Amino acid sequence: MAAKAPDRRRNNPPSHGTTPPVFLSSSSGPVKPKQSSRPPDEIRKIFLRTGLISSVTGSSFLEIAPLKLSVSVLGPRPLPRTSSTPFAAQAILTTEVKFAPFASTVRRGYIRDSSERDLGSRLYQALVGAIRRELYPKSRIEVVVTILDSEDEGDDVNTVYIEEGKTTVETKFWDAGRSERALGVVLAGCITAASAALADAGIEMFDMVSGGVATSFVDEVSLKGKDRGDAVSNKLYVRDPAIVPPEGKAPLATCVLGYMAARDEISELWISGKVGTKNGTAEMDELVDEAIAAARSARGVLNEASKERVKFIVDKSGTAPPTEGGTTDVEMSG
Amino acid sequence: MPPPTPLSPPELSYLYASLSLSPPIRLDLRTPTQFRPLVAECSFLPHCNGSARVCMAEAGECIVGIKAELEKDATTKYATVIEREKWIEVSVEVAGGGVSGPGSGVGIGGISGAGGATGRDEGDGGAAVWLKEGLLAGGAGGWSILDRLVISSGWHWKIYIDVLLLTPTSHPSPLLISAAVNMALDSTYLPKLTSPHDVDDIPTFSDDWAISAPLYEPTTFPRPPMSLPVVAVGDNVFLDPSVAEVAAAEAGLVVTLSLSDSQGNCDIVGIRSMEVGRGGGKEGDRKGINRTLLRQMVNACVKEAGEVIKGLGETTHKQMFRA
Numbered sequence: 001m002a003a004k005a006p007d008r009r010r011n012n013p014p015s016h017g018t019t020p021p022v023f024l025s026s027s028s029g030p031v032k033p034k035q036s037s038r039p040p041d042e043i044r045k046i047f048l049r050t051g052l053i054s055s056v057t058g059s060s061f062l063e064i065a066p067l068k069l070s071v072s073v074l075g076p077r078p079l080p081r082t083s084s085t086p087f088a089a090q091a092i093l094t095t096e097v098k099f100a101p102f103a104s105t106v107r108r109g110y111i112r113d114s115s116e117r118d119l120g121s122r123l124y125q126a127l128v129g130a131i132r133r134e135l136y137p138k139s140r141i142e143v144v145v146t147i148l149d150s151e152d153e154g155d156d157v158n159t160v161y162i163e164e165g166k167t168t169v170e171t172k173f174w175d176a177g178r179s180e181r182a183l184g185v186v187l188a189g190c191i192t193a194a195s196a197a198l199a200d201a202g203i204e205m206f207d208m209v210s211g212g213v214a215t216s217f218v219d220e221v222s223l224k225g226k227d228r229g230d231a232v233s234n235k236l237y238v239r240d241p242a243i244v245p246p247e248g249k250a251p252l253a254t255c256v257l258g259y260m261a262a263r264d265e266i267s268e269l270w271i272s273g274k275v276g277t278k279n280g281t282a283e284m285d286e287l288v289d290e291a292i293a294a295a296r297s298a299r300g301v302l303n304e305a306s307k308e309r310v311k312f313i314v315d316k317s318g319t320a321p322p323t324e325g326g327t328t329d330v331e332m333s334g
Numbered sequence: 335m336p337p338p339t340p341l342s343p344p345e346l347s348y349l350y351a352s353l354s355l356s357p358p359i360r361l362d363l364r365t366p367t368q369f370r371p372l373v374a375e376c377s378f379l380p381h382c383n384g385s386a387r388v389c390m391a392e393a394g395e396c397i398v399g400i401k402a403e404l405e406k407d408a409t410t411k412y413a414t415v416i417e418r419e420k421w422i423e424v425s426v427e428v429a430g431g432g433v434s435g436p437g438s439g440v441g442i443g444g445i446s447g448a449g450g451a452t453g454r455d456e457g458d459g460g461a462a463v464w465l466k467e468g469l470l471a472g473g474a475g476g477w478s479i480l481d482r483l484v485i486s487s488g489w490h491w492k493i494y495i496d497v498l499l500l501t502p503t504s505h506p507s508p509l510l511i512s513a514a515v516n517m518a519l520d521s522t523y524l525p526k527l528t529s530p531h532d533v534d535d536i537p538t539f540s541d542d543w544a545i546s547a548p549l550y551e552p553t554t555f556p557r558p559p560m561s562l563p564v565v566a567v568g569d570n571v572f573l574d575p576s577v578a579e580v581a582a583a584e585a586g587l588v589v590t591l592s593l594s595d596s597q598g599n600c601d602i603v604g605i606r607s608m609e610v611g612r613g614g615g616k617e618g619d620r621k622g623i624n625r626t627l628l629r630q631m632v633n634a635c636v637k638e639a640g641e642v643i644k645g646l647g648e649t650t651h652k653q654m655f656r657a
Binding site: 114115117118121125129130179180206207258259260263264265266267268269270271272273274275276277280281284285288289292 | 419462463464467471587594599600601602603604605606607609612620621622623624625628629632633636
């Protein structure tokens with residue numbers, strides 16, 4: 001029997017099969033999720049590595065606590081030459097954000113839902129200004145983000161208890177702004193990782209964009225008063241907030257932004273929640289400054305990841321033919 | 335992708351130049367903080383709990399109908415946050431489609447879809463998302479519109495907000511949509527509950543509309559939110575930009591505000607950056623918003639908008655069927 005030509009219409013499996021992953025059982029007892037004890041002005045540790053996917057122009061993988069996402073950058077590649085394609089003097093950027101179906105407590109479908117589309121357009125907004133699109137006419141740059149795991153909350157945080165026989169719900173304050181905090185952390189991660197992937201792809205940019213999130217909290221008790229937080233002055237700002245708010249605190253507003261540190265410019269801004277205007281924009285300024293500080297911290301990681309990649313490529317090209325991936329040869333001995 | 339405009343590069347450049355003058359010259363000779371006149375009416379759809387129609391000269395027309403349905407809580411003892419957020423459903427439809435083809439609604443107001451727009455699956459795009467976000471965020475700080483929807487243990491109202499856009503362009507101003515939604519919410523009435531609160535049975539309601547309960551009490555705060563677009567060209571900030579001004583602008587924001595007292599002071603409940611045309615790529619070297627400009631843009635909204643939102647609210651109350 002003659003060997004069949006590979007079917008190009010399907011995703012063919014690797015010819016050599018695959019090995020299932022083997023997980024080590026934890027040796028240090030059951031893992032307990034704990035309330036983070038980091039100071040409010042410190043962001044969580046970020047793991048960021050570029051160039052892990054060999055089939056695309058540029059890629060990155062990012063981990064912030066439970067959030068895991070990978071970014072692929074395809075292109076710049078020429079636009080299809082059809083009569084319906086309009087002339088594009090600048091590169092056309094498309095962004096796509098997709099949660100894996102298993103990435104959150106509630107299953108996500110395969111078709112992007114409205115919040116995923118919204119994240120996509122937020123990401124577009126963050127990146128489009130930074131890329132030197134005029135250098136790539138008649139071409140397309142695609143940024144595809146896959147979220148593999150996200151910070152989601154257990155039933156404990158996820159529920160609002162309605163007391164029997166009461167018409168009003170005793171609001172637990174993480175109710176308001178919960179999804180903004182969750183999506184904010186995801187978006188900030190997407191922005192940082194996408195910049196790293198664009199840099200990895202060698203696409204020229206004015207500056208790299210890093211993402212930052214900050215949430216303002218007030219004391220829970222002060223919200224229950226008549227003034228509903230109007231007179232509150234002792235706000236607590238938390239950079240890179242976890243979903244569970246600090247003990248006894250209620251969230252007021254969340255700010256997510258894409259920030260170009262070298263230019264001191266905000267390319268994307270998303271504030272959700274209540275920001276008072278008693279003192280003009282002072283309250284908003286404080287919140288934005290906190291988010292910028294978070295973005296600056298993330299920028300440090302972004303710089304290191306890019307540097308690491310460049311170093312890797314330079315080192316490789318000196319000795320052996322360049323191969324993708326971060327594996328180093330093992331010295332055989334004995 | 336920037337909003338599609340029929341403007342050529344020289345036209346954009348002319349527009350950019352005239353808008354960055356000091357003082358700036360707008361196409362329709364408005365002052366930087368002046369709004370376009372709009373026609374608004376409410377409570378005109380007999381089958382809806384609340385409705386509104388808003389027309390703006392250039393941006394077209396927007397009709398909003400709000401319907402409330404009785405729904406059993408998905409879970410008995412408690413409702414998860416995710417379930418609760420489903421109590422309000424917003425959909426935006428573009429009738430006949432603008433320049434981008436039927437129903438595409440690509441980039442409504444420049445803040446939705448377009449980015450990431452692989453085009454096909456955008457549908458009503460982000461417009462529905464930011465409308466709902468403003469609505470839910472408007473209650474941040476211990477008050478939530480969702481609490482108003484609870485009827486009795488086990489039952490709640492489900493609110494459908496359906497927005498129909500009749501526009502010549504697929505990039506109507508966010509102001510048009512949000513003004514219409516604001517008015518419709520402000521004129522929404524729910525039938526009065528006649529059965530006791532604490533009974534698990536299907537609740538019963540009075541069919542007398544004269545004693546129905548408003549969704550937002552007319553004299554209490556916060557009021558329904560409203561989103562205002564603001565753009566910047568050079569050092570100038572413009573409220574209620576026209577399509578051409580958005581195409582020429584360097585930076586844009588949509589600021590969502592909610593009245594916090596009867597004097598017309600507003601709280602910010604949300605800010606989103608808006609996609610702008612960046613003068614067709616011919617702009618200066620501004621790639622984002624710096625903090626000074628951000629402050630300037632938000633300040634302009636906060637200072638000038640209170641009066642507009644208050645005015646719209648007063649008009650709504652005057653027009654209501656039993657005002």
